[in-house]
Amino acid sequence: DGGITQSPKYLFRKEGQNVTLSCEQNLNHDAMYWYRQDPGQGLRLIYYSQIVNDFQKGDIAEGYSVSREKKESFPLTVTSAQKNPTAFYLCASTAGTGAYEQYFGPGTRLTVT
Amino acid sequence: AQTVTQSQPEMSVQEAETVTLSCTYDTSENNYYLFWYKQPPSRQMILVIRQEAYKQQNATENRFSVNFQKAAKSFSLKISDSQLGDTAMYFCAFTSLYNQGGKLIFGQGTELSVKP
Numbered sequence: 001d002g003g004i005t006q007s008p009k010y011l012f013r014k015e016g017q018n019v020t021l022s023c024e025q026n027l028n029h030d031a032m033y034w035y036r037q038d039p040g041q042g043l044r045l046i047y048y049s050q051i052v053n054d055f056q057k058g059d060i061a062e063g064y065s066v067s068r069e070k071k072e073s074f075p076l077t078v079t080s081a082q083k084n085p086t087a088f089y090l091c092a093s094t095a096g097t098g099a100y101e102q103y104f105g106p107g108t109r110l111t112v113t
Numbered sequence: 114a115q116t117v118t119q120s121q122p123e124m125s126v127q128e129a130e131t132v133t134l135s136c137t138y139d140t141s142e143n144n145y146y147l148f149w150y151k152q153p154p155s156r157q158m159i160l161v162i163r164q165e166a167y168k169q170q171n172a173t174e175n176r177f178s179v180n181f182q183k184a185a186k187s188f189s190l191k192i193s194d195s196q197l198g199d200t201a202m203y204f205c206a207f208t209s210l211y212n213q214g215g216k217l218i219f220g221q222g223t224e225l226s227v228k229p
Contacts, residue, residue, distance in 0.1 A: 033216070033217075040122075040221065040222075042117070042204055042219030042220050042221045042222055043204070043219045045217070050214065050215070090158060092158075092217075094215055100163075100215060101146075101163055102160075102215075102217055104150075104159075106156070106157050107156050107158075
């Protein structure tokens with residue numbers, strides 16, 4: 001079955017450590033996205049990538065980094081510079097030009113203490 | 114900048130009844146898509162329905178339908194014959210056809226409870 005996987009479902013880190021969240025898709029989608037969700041708020045865009053080896057900052061990119069070395073993979077690194085990293089992180093993808101609905105992975109809940 | 118507003122943080126409905134969730138948006142563009150996503154307690158985001166702005170006909174998907182009022186920039190979701198499995202957070206989202214990145218802009222969400 002085609003879909004988007006995110007691992008792990010729950011992640012715990014100590015303050016000051018970098019952590020990388022995994023996102024993999026086998027939908028052959030061109031574009032991939034990372035969103036952050038906080039309680040009582042909608043999703044906010046962190047980074048997105050439309051093609052391999054290219055990505056752009058979203059609305060809240062500070063303290064995060066990404067890479068897109070393969071079409072199916074778009075990992076997100078939460079660095080120690082991110083002031084409030086505890087949140088629920090969602091990865092999404094879309095087929096690209098002409099397709100606008102995004103399909104989401106199951107998410108990763110990151111807790112930093 | 115585009116914005117999406119959902120003015121109802123919480124709503125409840127009795128099983129088998131109908132409920133309407135509200136969404137308004139602000140944009141100066143003419144061509145765009147609107148979506149409703151559902152996020153149940155599992156937190157998996159699920160696409161419920163989409164509407165292309167150039168289409169006058171309101172989209173429907175089984176028990177889900179929208180009332181798209183382009184001039185008023187309103188995009189409400191009607192759920193008919195509500196079921197317990199409809200209990201979830203519902204998000205309205207916007208994307209512009211002129212937006213090269215295909216970014217979605219989300220509202221704050223409406224938490225819907227379906228009561229037996």
